[in-house]
Amino acid sequence: MKTQGKRVAVIAALAVALCAGSAQAQVQVSGNATLTSDYVWRGSTQSDGDPAAQAGVKVSSHGWYASGWGSNVSFKPDNGAHTEFDLVAGWSGALATDWNVDVNLTRYLYPGTGRRLDWTEGSATLSWRQYAWLQVAHSSDALAGGHRGTYGLLGARLPLGQKLRLEAAVGHYWLDAAQGPDYTHGQLSAIATLTPTWELRATVHDTDNAARRLFPGAAGGRFELALQGSF
Template identity: 55%
Template structure:
C-alpha cells in the first residue's frame, strides 16, 4: 500500500518537468537562474552507507530557481546494491522553497522523491527542512511515512558546520541520527568529516571545480541494518559546478 506522502509526492513530482518549465518560463518575471553539477566519486555514500557497493559513481544534477525562493531540481547517480542487482540508477526530484529571515539566517523547506527507475519497490518520499546560520552552521530535519521504502515512519536529523581557512580550502563536519520505527530497525547514528579544496578552473569563466575528501563512520546499529554497506569508509569526489 502506498503511503499518503508518497502518493502526494508522486502526483507533484511526476509533474517535475512542468515545474522546471514553469520556472524557466517565468524567467522574465522572476529572473529564474539555472545551475548544474557533475560529480565523479570513488564511493556514493548517503547517510553513512554506500549506495554504490564501494565502487565509483557518476552523478549529475540540474536546478532552476526563481527570485521568489521557489526551486525545482533533478539529480541522478549510478548505484549498485547486492540485494537489488537490477537497480542501477537513482533519480531524485525536489520541489522546494527557500529564503532568509535575516542576512545571517536562512531556511529551506522541500519535498524530495527518491526514485529508482529499475527498482520501483525502493521508491520513497521525504519532507525536509534546513536552517543555516552564516553559511557556517546548519541543522537539517527530514521526515517520511515510508522511510527508506520500509512502509514505516522515520525522522532524520543532522547538525553540521564548515570552517573556511581561505578561499580555496575549508573543512566540514556533520553528525546525523536516524530515528526509525522499532518494527523496522534500530535507530542509528553516523558522522562525517570533509576536507574540501577549490581548484582553479580550466579556463576563466568555466565550471567551478572542487575536490572533496570525506571520512564516514557509523555506529553498530547502522552496520546491522546495512551489512557491508555501513561502517568506516573514505570517499574522494571531484565535482564541477556551472
Template identity: 50%
Template structure:
C-alpha cells in the same frame, strides 16, 4: 483510512505533483544552476549506495524570485543484486529564503526514484534546513515510508563549514536516523570532509565516514561502518 495511511498515500502520489511544480518553476525561472561529480563511493547518511564502487552524479536547480524552486539530481547506485537498482533520480520542489542577515530557511518535498527495479524502492520525504551565517546548519527530514519501507523515519543532522584558506575549507556533520523498525531504534553517523578548490568550477573533496554498530546491523558490514570517499565535483 487512518491518518498514517492517508499521509503515506499522499506522499506516494506526490512525485506527480513534483513534476508538475518543476515544470511551473521552469516557466518562471530567472536562473538555472547545475552540479556534477565523480566520486569513488556514493555515501548517503553514512552508508554506501554504490557498494563501495565509483559513482557518477549530476543535477540542476531552477529557482524563482519568490524563493520557490525545483530541482532534479541523479546518481548511479548498486544495491542488493536482487533489486537490479542501477540508478537513483531525486526530484525536489521547495522554498528557500534568507530570513535575516544571519539566518536562512529551506523547506522541500523530496522524491527518491529508482527506475527499472524488481521491487518498489521509491519513497518521498519532507525536509527542512535552518542555516546560520551560511556556515552552520540543522536539518530535519521525515517520512512515513523511510528507505522505501512502511516504517516512520526521522533524520536529524548538525553541520559546520569552516574556511581554512582561500581555496580550502573543512566540513563536519553528525547525523542520527531514527527508524521505527531498525535494531536499536536507529543509527548514528558522522562525516568529516576537506574540500580544495582546484580551479573554478572544479573542487576536490576527501571525506571520512563512520557509523555506529546499529547501522552495520541494519545494512551489513559491506554497506555501513567506516569508509573513505574521494570526489571531483563542480558547480555551474
C-alpha cells in the same frame, strides 16, 4: 501508494508552476557534476564501495526551485536498482540577517525496480552564515520500508584560507522499530578549491554498530574522494 502519488503530483505541480512563470520572472539555471570513489549517503554506501558518476540541474526563481539529480547505484544483494534519480521541489531564502532556510520535498526514484524502492521525504534546513546548518527530514515511508522515519543532521564549516575548508557533520536516523534500529553516523571532509567551478573533496565516514547491523557490509568506516564541478 495513493499518498505517494499525491506527493509526486505536488512535486510536478511546483515544477510546472515554476516553469510557467519563467516568461514573467527571472529564472536561473544551474547544474553540478561529480565523480566520486564511493557514493555514501547517510553513512552507508549506495554504490557497493565502487565509483559513481553523478549530475544534477536546478531551475530557480524568487526562492522557488525545482531540481533533478542522478547517480549510478549498486546494492548487495542485488535488488534491481542500478540508477537513482532524485526530484526535488522547494523554496529557500533568508529568515533574518545571517539566517537562511530551505524547505523542500524530495522524491527518490529507482528505475527498473517496479517502484518498490521509490519513496518521498520532506526536509527543512536552517543555516547560519554558511558556517553551520541543521537539517530535519521526515517520511511516512522511510527508505521505502513502509514505516515512518525522521532524520536529523548537524553540520559545521571551517574556512582555512581562500582555497581550503573543513566540514564536519553528525546525523541520526530515528526509524520505526518495525523497520530497524535508530542509528548515528558522522563524517569529516577536507575540501580544496581547484578553480572557481571545481573542488576536490576527501571525506571520512563512520557509523555506529546499529547502522552496521541495519546495513551489513554497507555501513561502517569508509573513505570517499570526489571531484565536484558546478556551472
